[in-house]
Amino acid sequence: MASTSRGEGLSLPRVTCPNHPEACLVEDYRAGDMICPECGLVVGDRVIDVGSEWRTFSNEKALKDPSRVGDAQNPLLNGGDLTTMISKGTGAASFDEFGNSKYQNRRTMSSSDRAMLNAFKEISTMADRINLPRNIVDRTNNLFKQVYEQKSLKGRANDAIASACLYIACRQEGVPRTFKEICAVSRISKKEIGRCFKLILKALETSVDLITTGDFMSRFCSNLGLPKQVQMAATYIARKAVEMDLVPGRSPISVAAAAIYMASQASAEKKTQKEIGDIAGVADVTIRQSYRLIYPRAAELFPPDFKFDTPVEKLPQL
């Protein structure tokens, strides 16, 4: 008779054992009882089992899902909507003589939150395209909900707000994505996302940390297929370049791209400016400009333990 215990640290349910009020009740889900571990008294009974009705296996070709329970609701986001609707019929009897389904009208579940649900779907799609983890998607959803409820950005396209929320969520989680990367998975222009971004920060009265060159190194380098050594060298170069103030006023993305270029050109895996520009979303002339700024002090920028395939003197001079 297996038993599980639940809720040790949380607030206890209303029932307690009359003899041992502090005792945590042990739940026996098979029998549907709550038992006091001290004296064995059955305190609550007929507890509803929230497990699944029957076992389903993933490799069974089940045409119909026997589970009669719907999706896990997300009450935080949807406002605890409990409406149900009649789904489309499956058998032959649900169609009338012309082939139209008998019960046609799926009444809108929650018209006020329909836009929000659409936006969540859109956010999920966008995040899926760039393989963002669940925590970022959740954070984005929360941000969107806050912005939507505030109604201060009501006139803006929901997709634009969703894209901007995604951008902010990535920043807040410490893994910023460039605006261009968000543009690539969204139908909204960079300008509009930028505008919405600033508006949302003002509306929610939050701020985000400034982007640094190191935030993008691992992503760009792995997309280019560069080994870890080169990635570490590029990170070091970019950080030193910013510390030595060789690139005042340049966007950190451009500096990162130039650093990757320098590191890759000094190693065995040489990448062209065009390839780096494609991955980073930076024009190759921009990389050239930033590279020209860091080139004169190249020798000081490399990490001390770097293995040069091409020595510093032979680095391309553009």
Next chain:
Amino acid sequence: MDETALERYFDDSIANDSGFSLGEGWMMRFLKARGGAKAGGGGGPGSELPPGRDWPRPRPRPSSTDHDDLTRALPVATEAEEESQGAESNTSFCPMTPMTPMTPMTPVTERSGITPQLQNIVSTVNLGCPLDLKFIALQARNAEYNPKRFAAVIMRIREPRTTALIFSSGKMVCTGAKSEEQSRLAARKYARVVQKLGFSARFMDFKIQNMVASCDVCFPIRLEGLVLTHQQFCSYEPELFPGLIYRMVKPRIVLLIFVSGKVVLTGAKERAEIYEAFENIYPILRGFRKH
């Protein structure tokens, strides 16, 4: 405003030198009125004030702006008098901004000695009668009208180099002037052009809507430091714009601050707001100087 006065005004201002402006001596007089010290280094680079220029007689203007009152109240100071003042003294300087939490805290130090230069003034005026834009576009020189693209006539004059948008309701927007007086003069010239074309144009509700100024603090600035400390006012997104956007609350001015030390101030309705905003930001920028 009657015809003869209008004519006289045009003749006065057009006939005299083209560098006529309210501009360069203004800062000194403004500071004098506040009891402050003379701004070091003169009234900004490249100022060639005609010596001992008399201020024109105050005209019966329909709308009087703040700076008009101020000039009438002040005695006209001559160049010589101002130059003769000695070293700066901050004993009589009173801080211009109240110490509210929203104001950036400025330590009372000596003046920056830099005067922002006005670059653009946008003003509006109501000519008071509906206009036939097609007629204006056909008859007037230097006018373009493309109703499919924009519903206004775009007219340009060379003298204060300005552009005006003239709408069919009779309202007009005048942009491109470098000083308040030039903006007003240019607006009057446009009104004159419209009047000569046969419309009963008047000159009502002239108002300066926006003033843009720029200056250089002459040292590089650490924008990252500035955005860390003044987070609630600053927005710095290198991906979106290379400059830091500082939205000052007390004079409601937006400043664009660049790494090179150049500063652009915009959103002012009065010249004094620009100067106040710059005096507020200067000590902050000094604190974030790159070494």
